[in-house]
Amino acid sequence: xxxxADVRNRIAxxxxxxxxxxxxxxxxxxxxxWRADCRAKGGSPGFRVAILGAAGGIGQPLSMLMKMNxxxxxxxxxxxxxxxxxxxxxxxxxxxxxxxxxxxxxxxEDALTGMDLVIxxxxxxxxxxxxxxxxxxxxxGIVKTLCEGIAKCCPKAIVNVIxxxxxxxxxxxxxxxxxxxxxxxxxxLGVTMLDVVRANTFVAEVLGLDPREVIVPVVGGHAGxxxxxxxSQVKPPCSFTxxxxxxxxxRIQNGGTEVVEAxxxxxxxxxxxxxxAVKFADACLRGLRGDAGVVxxxxxxxxxxxxxxxxxxxxxxxxxxxxxxxxxxxxIYPLGPLNEYERVGLExxxxxxxxxxxxxxxxxxx
Ligand SMILES: NC(=O)C1=CN([C@@H]2O[C@H](COP(=O)(O)OP(=O)(O)OC[C@H]3O[C@@H](n4cnc5c(N)ncnc54)[C@H](O)[C@@H]3O)[C@@H](O)[C@H]2O)C=CC1
Ligand SMILES: O=C([O-])CC(=O)C(=O)O
Numbered sequence: 076x077x078x079x080a081d082v083r084n085r086i087a088x089x090x091x092x093x094x095x096x097x098x099x100x101x102x103x104x105x106x107x108x109w110r111a112d113c114r115a116k117g118g119s120p121g122f123r124v125a126i127l128g129a130a131g132g133i134g135q136p137l138s139m140l141m142k143m144n145x146x147x148x149x150x151x152x153x154x155x156x157x158x159x160x161x162x163x164x165x166x167x168x169x170x171x172x173x174x175x176x177x178x179x180x181x182x183x184e185d186a187l188t189g190m191d192l193v194i195x196x197x198x199x200x201x202x203x204x205x206x207x208x209x210x211x212x213x214x215x216g217i218v219k220t221l222c223e224g225i226a227k228c229c230p231k232a233i234v235n236v237i238x239x240x241x242x243x244x245x246x247x248x249x250x251x252x253x254x255x256x257x258x259x260x261x262x263x264l265g266v267t268m269l270d271v272v273r274a275n276t277f278v279a280e281v282l283g284l285d286p287r288e289v290i291v292p293v294v295g296g297h298a299g300x301x302x303x304x305x306x307s308q309v310k311p312p313c314s315f316t317x318x319x320x321x322x323x324x325x326r327i328q329n330g331g332t333e334v335v336e337a338x339x340x341x342x343x344x345x346x347x348x349x350x351x352a353v354k355f356a357d358a359c360l361r362g363l364r365g366d367a368g369v370v371x372x373x374x375x376x377x378x379x380x381x382x383x384x385x386x387x388x389x390x391x392x393x394x395x396x397x398x399x400x401x402x403x404x405x406x407i408y409p410l411g412p413l414n415e416y417e418r419v420g421l422e423x424x425x426x427x428x429x430x431x432x433x434x435x436x437x438x439x440x441x
Contacts, residue, residue, distance in 0.1 A: 121148025128197025226255035246435030265374030362399030
């Protein structure tokens, strides 16, 4: 049994590691004291993950699902509003990760220091009638500021960018990292997982299969015609009529707009996006852990491997199937054989994508 003085010493040691306004660790008996002590020092195995924009429509369910992820030992929730409320709520879940909340710009650096993975769903969502590019004016600045913090506090972290327009915000992040001299293209990934999740669902509906049995590669980018599902490469192998191909391509490309219109002014996809973001983050963590054969689609630098021969298209960024590993993107797979419909789609996608990438690059270089 611990004596009173030992317990008091222990509390003093733990307090040195905790911020009482942001850390929510129950300190009762000696056994929970011991556990809190270990965890406050980062003693439990697992990765440190920060979510920037954690109090938002995506941020909240994403935070909840990341708290449930067994690979996460420390979860930092940052937002400019309500970060502590969300943190208090999520911290009561009896899962392994220690949760800490950070509110406002003055706490950004604390939120980011020591993180292995940073997920960014911060920014405004669309309303009916808007394109993702209409969000550029507000979200570009938000992503730029957050990435400056990442460059300073956790330059080696894997970064998952969700904020729209992804086709421009990822190039913005890359330019910020280049300016700071820490850019590693393998570690910067735009999240296009929701396009794959939707494609799997819609294709499974047409085929009469369980969506968990279907894998549809979706390449290009994350807006309208830049979203290019490769229906000729669906697994399990199958074929579609021209009518089915056109219906599926259009539904996948307009999935985001379908949700924006159904929500009628109350935002865009949040729950399916949180699901997709966690699926993607989990893949990144499995890669970091050294698992073999982790392959997902993501919007990445075409030169992520530093080899021109690996470049999928002539564009500097492109969503492709990538293999994730200890350093982030370890391999970028070529597009594979495309049919005529996909070749036409690819040309359209590249045309729009080039402009969106350039817009992001010049926002930082200007
Ligand atoms: N990549 C993808 O597939 C998808 C991307 N999105 C995008 O994700 C973004 C967020 O969407 P929602 O969560 O629905 O929006 P939301 O408005 O519900 O939440 C955004 C959160 O970001 C926070 N925020 C704003 N400025 C910030 C800053 N400087 N630092 C930290 N946090 C800040 C807000 O306080 C808010 O809590 C939007 O840009 C949306 O278009 C949405 C769905 C899918
Ligand atoms: O459509 C939007 O604005 C949000 C989004 O990126 C998606 O749902 O794919």
